[in-house]
Amino acid sequence: MSAVVDIPEEQHPDRVRLRFLQSGEDRAVKEARVLAGTTIFDAASWNGVAIDSTCGGHGTCKKCKVKVVAGNAPISPVDPRAFTIEELKNGWRLACRANTQEDLTVEVPPLQTRPKAALAGVGRHVILRPAVQKRYVELEEPTLDDQRSDLERLLDAMDDVEPRVPLEVVRTLGGTLRESDWKVTAVLADDLLVEVEPGDTSGSRHAIAFDLGTTTVVATLLDLETGLPKAVRSILNAQQPFGADVISRISAIMMDDDALERLQRHAHETLQQLTGEVCAEADVDPLEIYEIVVTGNQTMIQIALGIDPEPLSMAPFTVVTRRMPEATATDFGVAVHRRAPAVTFPALGAYVGPDIVAGILATGITLDRRVRLFIDVGTNSEIVLGSSARTLATAAPAGPAFEAAQIRCGMRAADGAIEGVKIVDGEVELAVIGDVAPLGLCGSGLVDAVAELVGAGMLDHSGRFILDTSQRFGKIGEENVFYLSDDVYLSQRDVRELQFAKASIATGWNLLCRDLGIEPAEIAQVLLGGSFGSYLSAASAVKIGLVPKLPLTRIVSAGNVAGEGAKIAALSVTERAAANAVLDEVEYVELSGRPDFNDLFVDQLAFPG
Numbered sequence: 337m338s339a340v341v342d343i344p345e346e347q348h349p350d351r352v353r354l355r356f357l358q359s360g361e362d363r364a365v366k367e368a369r370v371l372a373g374t375t376i377f378d379a380a381s382w383n384g385v386a387i388d389s390t391c392g393g394h395g396t397c398k399k400c401k402v403k404v405v406a407g408n409a410p411i412s413p414v415d416p417r418a419f420t421i422e423e424l425k426n427g428w429r430l431a432c433r434a435n436t437q438e439d440l441t442v443e444v445p446p447l448q449t450r451p452k453a454a455l456a457g458v459g460r461h462v463i464l465r466p467a468v469q470k471r472y473v474e475l476e477e478p479t480l481d482d483q484r485s486d487l488e489r490l491l492d493a494m495d496d497v498e499p500r501v502p503l504e505v506v507r508t509l510g511g512t513l514r515e516s517d518w519k520v521t522a523v524l525a526d527d528l529l530v531e532v533e534p535g536d537t538s539g540s541r542h543a544i545a546f547d548l549g550t551t552t553v554v555a556t557l558l559d560l561e562t563g564l565p566k567a568v569r570s571i572l573n574a575q576q577p578f579g580a581d582v583i584s585r586i587s588a589i590m591m592d593d594d595a596l597e598r599l600q601r602h603a604h605e606t607l608q609q610l611t612g613e614v615c616a617e618a619d620v621d622p623l624e625i626y627e628i629v630v631t632g633n634q635t636m637i638q639i640a641l642g643i644d645p646e647p648l649s650m651a652p653f654t655v656v657t658r659r660m661p662e663a664t665a666t667d668f669g670v671a672v673h674r675r676a677p678a679v680t681f682p683a684l685g686a687y688v689g690p691d692i693v694a695g696i697l698a699t700g701i702t703l704d705r706r707v708r709l710f711i712d713v714g715t716n717s718e719i720v721l722g723s724s725a726r727t728l729a730t731a732a733p734a735g736p737a738f739e740a741a742q743i744r745c746g747m748r749a750a751d752g753a754i755e756g757v758k759i760v761d762g763e764v765e766l767a768v769i770g771d772v773a774p775l776g777l778c779g780s781g782l783v784d785a786v787a788e789l790v791g792a793g794m795l796d797h798s799g800r801f802i803l804d805t806s807q808r809f810g811k812i813g814e815e816n817v818f819y820l821s822d823d824v825y826l827s828q829r830d831v832r833e834l835q836f837a838k839a840s841i842a843t844g845w846n847l848l849c850r851d852l853g854i855e856p857a858e859i860a861q862v863l864l865g866g867s868f869g870s871y872l873s874a875a876s877a878v879k880i881g882l883v884p885k886l887p888l889t890r891i892v893s894a895g896n897v898a899g900e901g902a903k904i905a906a907l908s909v910t911e912r913a914a915a916n917a918v919l920d921e922v923e924y925v926e927l928s929g930r931p932d933f934n935d936l937f938v939d940q941l942a943f944p945g
């Protein structure tokens with residue numbers, strides 16, 4: 337049975353249908369539906385149709401020639417420089433300049449060059465098109481006959497761009513040009529002239545992608561020439577002493593006037609420490625980092641930028657802005673090139689923030705015809721369901737079951753944590769992180785333990801221990817517990833915590849299925865992401881009802897999709913635009929206050945087994 341579900345198209349009248357006829361060896365035909373206004377080049381690259389390019393879609397190489405054979409694509413100002421009048425009449429266009437306004441059929445000639453691309457996210461094939469560009473130019477020295485200004489001389493040599501020029505660049509321009517014998521490299525980040533460097537430095541450009549998580553912060557230093565990561569480091573967020581989750585950090589800010597500043601400083605210190613580490617590991621001068629991309633939940637981003645996050649924590653849960661204004665690396669306390677921009681992601685809501693938008697980018701949910709479900713499992717679990725036809729997102733407050741603090745023997749996924757549990761013929765087998773005795777239970781171990789107890793008939797579907805089924809049951813105080821080892825146990829209350837968490841998440845995706853008009857069985861793929869979700873066993877997630885009952889091959893671990901989304905945005909301005917478009921493409925669904933929430937929640941409390 338096909339898992340592809342078609343959603344009626346009239347729901348998105350602003351989309352256009354493209355047919356790509358690929359000539360050459362395979363002569364394949366591909367169809368895609370994209371938002372009107374998307375360039376043919378972008379639509380093709382999102383859908384795996386390779387079009388020639390050496391400039392990455394910047395309109396300068398004139399290699400992305402395609403022929404529009406049905407429908408009309410307006411002629412761009414650059415087209416007459418690439419084609420004869422006859423060719424233009426016959427429908428030839430530069431794909432990167434051709435906006436789609438209506439349904440089109442496009443003939444794509446065979447590739448002459450191999451586009452540079454990188455694999456990132458969940459199997460995403462990203463055509464390299466970084467915002468950071470370098471142009472090496474050799475300028476004519478001024479003469480009495482040619483008294484153009486230094487800046488005119490430089491900009492004339494790069495006639496396809498009209499950059500914004502900061503005063504600081506002008507301040508040093510004259511000296512740099514003369515000292516370097518008029519041979520310089522201009523560094524651009526989008527339309528900003530970041531620097532003019534002496535000599536030819538065009539082979540070296542880098543960016544850092546950060547995932548500023550509540551618990552863990554990850555930095556990836558990217559070589560923008562190859563698209564490959566040169567160094568990846570992660571450390572604990574230095575804000576930890578203020579509490580494990582976003583609510584405790586916000587509470588600290590509400591109770592203490594200085595806390596916002598201190599938390600901001602800790603965020604900056606964490607990002608800066610990682611910057612030092614990745615630059616040292618990759619042997620890259622921090623001054624050669626010309627851009628940073630930062631994602632994270634909305635609370636982390638607001639705190640890092642010194643914005644009071646208090647309104648995020650109470651109804652009606654408003655963000656300060658859905659799209660952050662332009663920021664620089666300095667605003668995040670990151671000492672790289674001092675004019676390096678800091679790119680951030682938009683937020684759909686207080687709890688479906690920039691990290692989830694980055695996740696949507698990395699999973700490609702809004703680009704795929706198949707209906708897929710993405711769950712970022714955590715204290716606040718974000719759920720995204722949909723396809724290129726329509727996508728919905730929501731946040732389900734799962735409570736602290738997946739955090740160590742609320743589970744009696746809970747701990748982070750560190751050495752000594754039980755991360756996997758199996759019960760075979762009544763015998764318990766544990767997978768413990770590190771070569772040490774078990775010290776506690778982390779999120780994946782908790783889910784496994786409960787799933788295995790249900791499977792072994794030691795826990796009933798309502799979540800109650802069946803005490804006479806094993807010698808491992810005991811009592812601590814008034815509470816029944818199941819001993820996983822001599823010192824680590826699972827309490828009846830722990831089971832309840834997990835039950836509420838998974839019911840909340842399951843209610844979330846059930847409601848999104850309802851709103852999308854599909855049955856859970858029609859979901860083609862479930863992606864489990866985030867620091868908890870990525871480590872959950874698919875079988876256990878199904879057994880406890882955290883995810884829909886689907887063949888296990890359809891349930892995959894998606895890894896740190898927020899971090900992957902940040903990398904993708906650093907590698908491609910097209911993808912970055914796609915992330916920004918998520919605000920218009922994805923519908924946010926508010927669960928609180930829905931009349932159907934409670935009944936469904938009660939239904940979902942049971943363990944299906």
Ligand code: FES
Pocket residue numbers: 377388389390391392393394395396397398399400430431432433
């Ligand atoms: S991709 Fe280079 S001009 Fe279109």
